[in-house]
Amino acid sequence: MANRTPVGKLLLFGATGDLAQRMLLPSLYGLHADGLLPEGLTITGTARSENSDESYRKFAKDALEKFVPKDRMDAKAIKSFLERVQYQALDATDMAHYKDLSAKVGDVAGGLAIFLSTAPSLFEAVIRGLESAGLAGETVRIGLEKPLGYDLESSREINDTVATAFPEERTFRIDHYLGKETVQNILALRFGNSFFEPIWNARGIDNVQITISETVGLEERAAYYDGAGALRDMVANHMLQLLALIAMEPPARFDGNAIRDEKAKVFRSLRLIEPQDAPRDTVTGQYGAGASGGEIVKGYIDELTKPSTTETFVAIKAHVDNWRWQGVPFYLRTGKRMPTRRSEIAIQFKPVPHSMFSNRGGLLQPNVLVIRLQPEEYVQLLVMAKEPGLDRDGIRLREVPLNLSLDAEFAGSRRRIAYERLLLDLIEGDQTLFVRRDEVEAQWTWIDAIRAGWVANDMKPKSYASGSWGPSAAIALTERDGVTWLDE
Incomplete structure (x- = not known):
C-alpha cells in the first residue's frame, strides 16, 4: 500500500483543459472551502498555453463561476483558494522546460501529488522530464487519467514507462466511476447486509444487466472517440469495474489491496469471447439520424463528416467462470444517442421454486434489485405483493417497488462529485478507489479478444436511429435467453 501521508504540493497537467475547468478546479475548491485540503498545500497548474500566475488565477476563477453551484460560491473561500494556485x-x-517547472513547484520533500491528464503519446516524454527535474522521487506520487492505451500492448507500454519512475504503490490510475457515492454503496449493500449474501450467486441470481446510456452524440470528443469507440471508451473501464464490484468475493477488509485483489480475480475469471462466438455474444451499432430530446439530430457519420466504422453502441453477453457465477449471464449495454441518460445495474433473481398462487390466477414475477447510479441515485427492490380485494375471482399479485432514495435519505449531506473524493485520496495517498495494473491488463485481455472476433468476422456496426435503444440485434441478444432488458 502507498504511504498514507498527505502531500504538501499538487501539480496539475492539462490545467487549462475541459476536465480541469469542469471537474478538477471545482473539486479542489470544494475541498478547500470545506477545510479538507492540507494547510499550505500549493496547486501548480501546467499546460502548453502561456499564462502568468495572475492570468491563470483569473482563468480558474472563471471556471469556478461557471461550474460551481451558486450556493457553494463564497467570495472569501474563492480568494483564499486562488492564493494556493500558481x-x-x-x-x-x-526537457529544458521541466527545470522551470521544478523551480515553480519548489521543494518536494514534503510530498508532491501529480495529476497527469495528457495524450498517451506524451507519457514517455512527461515521465522522462519529471525524472530529469527531480519530480519523480520517493516523496512523489502520480495520478493517471484515462485513456491509458487502446489495447493490451499499448497499455503495457504506458505502464512500463510509468513504472520506470513510479512504482505501483505510488501510481494511482483513475476511473472516475469508482469515486461515485452510489458505486461505493454497492460495497455497503453487498457486504453490510446479511440477507443478500446467501442468494448472491448462481443459485439465487438469474442474470445481471449493466446499462450506461447517453443521450449525447460526439460533442467535443470527435478526435478521441472515433479512434476509441464504445467498447474502449466505456466497457474497458467503467462497465467492467461495475461488473467486478457486483461479482467479487467478500474482501477481508476495506483497503486498497484487499478490494483490488478480489476485483482482479473477477477480471481473470471473465470468459474470453472466442472469434466464433463474437457474432452471437456481441452486438455493435452506430447511431443514424433521429430524434433526441425533442430535437432532430444528425447521424454519427454526418457529425463526424467522414466515413467511419467506429461503434457508438455495444451490447455483450459475458460470463464469469468461477464457482459463484457459473451459468449466470452478465449483459452489458452502452451507447450514445439513447432515449434516456442513465447508469444502472439490474440484478434479476431466480423465481420461487413453486407458486402456491397459480391455481387462483396469481402470476409471479422474479424479484429485481435495481441500483441506479445516475442521473438519480437510488436502490430499488421490486417485490411481489397482493392487490387489495376479496379475491373471489382469483388472487391478483402485482410487482411493487421498495425504494431507497439516496438523494432523499441523505438530503442533509452534501453529495460530492467523484473527483473531489479521488483528488483528496490522491493527496492523502489512499489507493482503495484507484485501479491496479493487473486489473487494467486483465480488462484489456478480455476487450482485445472481442475486437479480434469483430475483425475475424468482419463485423461492422449496425445502424440504429438516434433516440432508440440500439440495433434490434441487442434485443435478440437477451430475448433468446428468455430475458428482457430493463427499460423505462
Missing part, C-alpha cells in the same frame, strides 16, 4: 507553462516534449 502556473507554469510547459512544452511536454522539451
Whole structure:
C-alpha cells in the first residue's frame, strides 16, 4: 500500500483543459472551502498555453463561476483558494522546460501529488522530464487519467514507462466511476447486509444487466472517440469495474489491496469471447439520424463528416467462470444517442421454486434489485405483493417497488462529485478507489479478444436511429435467453 501521508504540493497537467475547468478546479475548491485540503498545500497548474500566475488565477476563477453551484460560491473561500494556485507553462516534449517547472513547484520533500491528464503519446516524454527535474522521487506520487492505451500492448507500454519512475504503490490510475457515492454503496449493500449474501450467486441470481446510456452524440470528443469507440471508451473501464464490484468475493477488509485483489480475480475469471462466438455474444451499432430530446439530430457519420466504422453502441453477453457465477449471464449495454441518460445495474433473481398462487390466477414475477447510479441515485427492490380485494375471482399479485432514495435519505449531506473524493485520496495517498495494473491488463485481455472476433468476422456496426435503444440485434441478444432488458 502507498504511504498514507498527505502531500504538501499538487501539480496539475492539462490545467487549462475541459476536465480541469469542469471537474478538477471545482473539486479542489470544494475541498478547500470545506477545510479538507492540507494547510499550505500549493496547486501548480501546467499546460502548453502561456499564462502568468495572475492570468491563470483569473482563468480558474472563471471556471469556478461557471461550474460551481451558486450556493457553494463564497467570495472569501474563492480568494483564499486562488492564493494556493500558481502556473507554469510547459512544452511536454522539451526537457529544458521541466527545470522551470521544478523551480515553480519548489521543494518536494514534503510530498508532491501529480495529476497527469495528457495524450498517451506524451507519457514517455512527461515521465522522462519529471525524472530529469527531480519530480519523480520517493516523496512523489502520480495520478493517471484515462485513456491509458487502446489495447493490451499499448497499455503495457504506458505502464512500463510509468513504472520506470513510479512504482505501483505510488501510481494511482483513475476511473472516475469508482469515486461515485452510489458505486461505493454497492460495497455497503453487498457486504453490510446479511440477507443478500446467501442468494448472491448462481443459485439465487438469474442474470445481471449493466446499462450506461447517453443521450449525447460526439460533442467535443470527435478526435478521441472515433479512434476509441464504445467498447474502449466505456466497457474497458467503467462497465467492467461495475461488473467486478457486483461479482467479487467478500474482501477481508476495506483497503486498497484487499478490494483490488478480489476485483482482479473477477477480471481473470471473465470468459474470453472466442472469434466464433463474437457474432452471437456481441452486438455493435452506430447511431443514424433521429430524434433526441425533442430535437432532430444528425447521424454519427454526418457529425463526424467522414466515413467511419467506429461503434457508438455495444451490447455483450459475458460470463464469469468461477464457482459463484457459473451459468449466470452478465449483459452489458452502452451507447450514445439513447432515449434516456442513465447508469444502472439490474440484478434479476431466480423465481420461487413453486407458486402456491397459480391455481387462483396469481402470476409471479422474479424479484429485481435495481441500483441506479445516475442521473438519480437510488436502490430499488421490486417485490411481489397482493392487490387489495376479496379475491373471489382469483388472487391478483402485482410487482411493487421498495425504494431507497439516496438523494432523499441523505438530503442533509452534501453529495460530492467523484473527483473531489479521488483528488483528496490522491493527496492523502489512499489507493482503495484507484485501479491496479493487473486489473487494467486483465480488462484489456478480455476487450482485445472481442475486437479480434469483430475483425475475424468482419463485423461492422449496425445502424440504429438516434433516440432508440440500439440495433434490434441487442434485443435478440437477451430475448433468446428468455430475458428482457430493463427499460423505462
